[in-house]
Amino acid sequence: MDPDRRDRVVRTAVQAGLVGAAHPVTGFVDVDGITESVHELRTAFGDTLMLHTFAAKAASVVPVLRLFAHSGMGCEVASPGELAQALAAGFPPQRIVLDSPAKTRAELTHALSLGVAVNADNFCELERIEALLSADDSSSVIGLRINPQVGAGSIDAMSTASQHSKFGVPLRDPGARQRILDAFASHPWLTRLHVHVGSQGCSLALIAEGVRAVYELAEEINAAAGRQQVTSLDIGGGLPVNFDDDEVRPSFAEYAEQLRTAVPELFDGRYGLVTEFGRSLVAKNGFTAALVEYTKETGGRRIALTHAGAHVATRTVFMPDAWPLRIGAYDAEGLPKQGEARLQDVAGPCCFAGDLVASGRELPVLEPGDVIVLHDTGGYYFTTPWSYNSLARPAVHGFTMQGLDVRFATVRREQSVAEILAESGADQVEALISLMSPDSNAP
Known part of the structure; x- marks a missing residue:
């Protein structure tokens, strides 16, 4: 994907609220x-x-x-x-x-x-x-x-x-x-x-x-x-x-x-x-954008805690040498980040230590509210999410460009909490209790 084209799409998506505080991770299809x-x-x-x-x-x-x-x-x-x-x-x-x-x-x-x-x-x-x-x-x-x-x-x-x-x-x-x-x-x-x-x-x-x-x-x-x-x-x-x-x-x-x-x-x-x-056919025709929620320093390394982790980049997290991804850095307005590059880890929201999409990567200094982009993820990434930690499937939007005009269409809406509950058997909440004998009540 042409870098200028991608930058324009990211900026428009951020300004339209397709990625940000309300939608912390989103997939985009070209x-x-x-x-x-x-x-x-x-x-x-x-x-x-x-x-x-x-x-x-x-x-x-x-x-x-x-x-x-x-x-x-x-x-x-x-x-x-x-x-x-x-x-x-x-x-x-x-x-x-x-x-x-x-x-x-x-x-x-x-x-x-x-x-x-x-x-x-x-x-x-x-x-x-x-x-x-x-x-x-x-x-x-x-x-x-x-x-x-x-x-x-x-x-x-x-x-x-x-x-x-x-x-x-x-x-x-x-x-x-x-x-x-x-x-x-x-x-x-x-x-x-x-x-x-x-x-x-x-x-x-x-x-x-x-x-x-x-x-x-x-x-x-x-x-x-x-x-x-x-x-x-x-x-x-x-x-x-x-x-x-x-x-x-x-x-x-x-x-x-x-x-x-x-x-x-x-x-x-x-x-x-x-x-x-x-x-x-699809990898280079899609990208993932995610909000940087927090940043911190630990062991002399800066870590950006984002909403793009193993649930949308499973192969990269578990096989980083085989599936390394380029990371793009954008500010809260969706503009490419400027400034001197610094070694940073880019971590996801999953609750295990190895949830990193990039380790020791030179990037402009990330801050809370910034947006990171995982390049070349149009295939096998946001379209095939992993439901670890019951994290929601991200929304997916398609886009086209005519001149500088970017048009979006929703491909898949973001999964709701109600849908997560339904998939996790909430309507069968008493199923296991019903198998217990009356005298086996817990103290």
């Missing part, structure tokens, strides 16, 4: 930025027969999903909740792909009845799908997820093509390749292969290597079948995001060029292609 990112994705891959889907988990908020549906994209979902959100956002079932390593029978039945594409994670799931298809016809495209076992990236937790990954059928285990060939031979309705090497921390070369392995497997399956049984390849997403500055790198164009070099046959029209990008 509608123009998302629209441009979708355009860049389409341009990068050209006219190849493709279904570009957005990974719902990256920003599982219905109005954001609606924006992607309106742009003509599909949606990748990984739970009944995400499927419901995708349908509510207006994605046609035939443009939805269901991925999950633990789909229930009910979840599969529902997806197959709708015609949602399903990528099976393992052979057990294939047996379940076979039983369901024998009972009822379905228009769903059925695929099998393959773990090409090409190795891990720099973040183990985000690497899904390592030797022991929980995802997919391992391609290089003894006997696995033949078992895959046998599965396709015995299931003529199995027409797609799926691969996702990983997300943040995986290089373009590693991702392309995994795609190459699955393309070669598709060729082998089709040769054995004597026909093109595998008609499409779901090559996943996983394009990493640069969190160091505002530059978008790598770009969709760079990734598409990497694929054209490593797997040129992908683009000859014989296979339909599916992508599942998430973070790379």
Whole structure:
């Protein structure tokens, strides 16, 4: 996001009261930025027969999903909740792909009845799908997820093509390749292969290597079948995001060029292609703004106690080396802070000592009433809050700009205390007491 554009949005949001004393932490989504990112994705891959889907988990908020549906994209979902959100956002079932390593029978039945594409994670799931298809016809495209076992990236937790990954059928285990060939031979309705090497921390070369392995497997399956049984390849997403500055790198164009070099046959029209990008479409098109409530000095270190912590930046707090975020400092009027930088910790409101979004960071001296901004948090941050300490889910607002005019629209309102109570079982307040015998009253 252009820094001047972001500064203008922050200033307008503060002056409009969208973040401040009444709303101490708020998420913001750049509608123009998302629209441009979708355009860049389409341009990068050209006219190849493709279904570009957005990974719902990256920003599982219905109005954001609606924006992607309106742009003509599909949606990748990984739970009944995400499927419901995708349908509510207006994605046609035939443009939805269901991925999950633990789909229930009910979840599969529902997806197959709708015609949602399903990528099976393992052979057990294939047996379940076979039983369901024998009972009822379905228009769903059925695929099998393959773990090409090409190795891990720099973040183990985000690497899904390592030797022991929980995802997919391992391609290089003894006997696995033949078992895959046998599965396709015995299931003529199995027409797609799926691969996702990983997300943040995986290089373009590693991702392309995994795609190459699955393309070669598709060729082998089709040769054995004597026909093109595998008609499409779901090559996943996983394009990493640069969190160091505002530059978008790598770009969709760079990734598409990497694929054209490593797997040129992908683009000859014989296979339909599916992508599942998430973070790379939204991360740089959103930010989190939070109020500085207090500041103090301890052990010679200045600490700013803010309302942005583990509940909205979970990955950064628990894996700071893997998920470092840039911090922007603004004054109480929403203007960029000036002055000499000083080492400071930026802490959140959660009640544990490690709730820090930045440690020993050089920033202009923060004061109570200032606003901090967590850059590049449009995906997996404020849209996926953690309810630790029963902290409220923050409001989310989308914005556009025409010239210097900033317009906002509420995407998700801030969670109320009444809603927190309802989620915590307040309407069942006597449930446990009702299980006690009459003579077990506490003294």
